Amino acid sequence: MVKKLYLLLISLILVGCTTNSNEAFRLNEIGIEEYNNKKYEEALEKFIEAAKKKSSPEYYQNQGMVLIQLEEYEIAIDVLKKALNHKNIPSEVYFLLGIGSMYIGDYNDALNYFDKVIDIDRKNIEAYLHKAVVQERLDNRDEAANTYNIILESHPEDKRIWNEKGLMFNKFGEYEEAIMSFNQAIIIDNDFGEAYNNRGVSYINLNLLDEAINDFEKAKTLLNASEVDLNIAIYYGKQQEVELALEYFNKVKNNNPTGKAYLLRGLFYMDNGDKNKGIMDLEKAFEKEEWRALLHLGIQFENALDYNKALEYYSLYNQLENAPWINNKIGVIQIKLKEYDEALKFFKRANELLPQNQEILFNIATTYQLLKLYDEAKKYLEEIIEINPHNEEVIKELNFLTQLMPLTS
Numbered sequence: 001m002v003k004k005l006y007l008l009l010i011s012l013i014l015v016g017c018t019t020n021s022n023e024a025f026r027l028n029e030i031g032i033e034e035y036n037n038k039k040y041e042e043a044l045e046k047f048i049e050a051a052k053k054k055s056s057p058e059y060y061q062n063q064g065m066v067l068i069q070l071e072e073y074e075i076a077i078d079v080l081k082k083a084l085n086h087k088n089i090p091s092e093v094y095f096l097l098g099i100g101s102m103y104i105g106d107y108n109d110a111l112n113y114f115d116k117v118i119d120i121d122r123k124n125i126e127a128y129l130h131k132a133v134v135q136e137r138l139d140n141r142d143e144a145a146n147t148y149n150i151i152l153e154s155h156p157e158d159k160r161i162w163n164e165k166g167l168m169f170n171k172f173g174e175y176e177e178a179i180m181s182f183n184q185a186i187i188i189d190n191d192f193g194e195a196y197n198n199r200g201v202s203y204i205n206l207n208l209l210d211e212a213i214n215d216f217e218k219a220k221t222l223l224n225a226s227e228v229d230l231n232i233a234i235y236y237g238k239q240q241e242v243e244l245a246l247e248y249f250n251k252v253k254n255n256n257p258t259g260k261a262y263l264l265r266g267l268f269y270m271d272n273g274d275k276n277k278g279i280m281d282l283e284k285a286f287e288k289e290e291w292r293a294l295l296h297l298g299i300q301f302e303n304a305l306d307y308n309k310a311l312e313y314y315s316l317y318n319q320l321e322n323a324p325w326i327n328n329k330i331g332v333i334q335i336k337l338k339e340y341d342e343a344l345k346f347f348k349r350a351n352e353l354l355p356q357n358q359e360i361l362f363n364i365a366t367t368y369q370l371l372k373l374y375d376e377a378k379k380y381l382e383e384i385i386e387i388n389p390h391n392e393e394v395i396k397e398l399n400f401l402t403q404l405m406p407l408t409s
Contacts, residue, residue, distance in 0.1 A: 024053035035065075077101065105323075129161070136168055138324060139325060163194055182199035196219040204231070229248050230248070260285070298317065322349075328359070331346035344368070348364065358387060374404065
């Protein structure tokens, strides 16, 4: 979703600017033309030369835009920060800093930059939408929902926002809420295929299979058939119609062999007991840059008690999405491998991304106990009690630890 939103802004963010340096202006204009023709390296050279002729936030902004397009996110951030040394910084500079920070997993920085954009321009929908995406990645469901609500107060007839809000509810397993959001999108546009397709997914998760297939059939008349056929395959899988499900999976794979097609067929094989075919498809999905396959491969090897292999896949996934939950999961695997110092590092990273999460705090306390650092363990247990004074499990653990500490001193 983020990439989709981001690409919509390309033509808006690249800017021409008035400058006293005619040569810098000329180079910038050539750079914009080359960028629009997808000659990104050539465009970058022109923007760099323009900035050498005259230091201007717009020229750094355009460099940053190209570098993000080239997936050079850290370099883009360094360049964009040069624009912050000027007066009258365009809001687009902060927006691009938010995009770059989001892609390298610096979610708190990303939120701060998107908030800067919103401070400058309260009507910037894209900043709000990207802020909501970051909040979702941080598992901040309530904050993400609130951000969508803020946008909808001023744009109640925007079907895309209702659809994105529904996807957020789907992610957090709140399928009834998701359906209500998709319903609103469909009321606004009765031919909005994405909302039908996404609502069908919600229905499947609620086991309302008749409603799901009706939505998928409608979506198929409005959307790319391959995307809908994948959901129809899942529908038949839920119906235990294995042959029909595979027929649809194979149809999509043959017509449009995307990473997502391999991912979903691989998960179907797993669910139906064919682990070898499932792993082969997941590995094929990974080859096609369907990064979610890494997570599912990790889960499969974790379930098989092959923790080293699970750690390998989880770590690769973590490089792409530095979210609290995946750091927490890696910490749990490190505990199982008795690598307590490594576990602590990942739990603490999870805590930085998502402060005051009781599960993460408890895992930190447990790790300190395993390291026999009882004072530190006690500190984190007490923090949980401050958040939730009625957490009986933690109260019991804290009492046990309090009794244990004099015996170990």
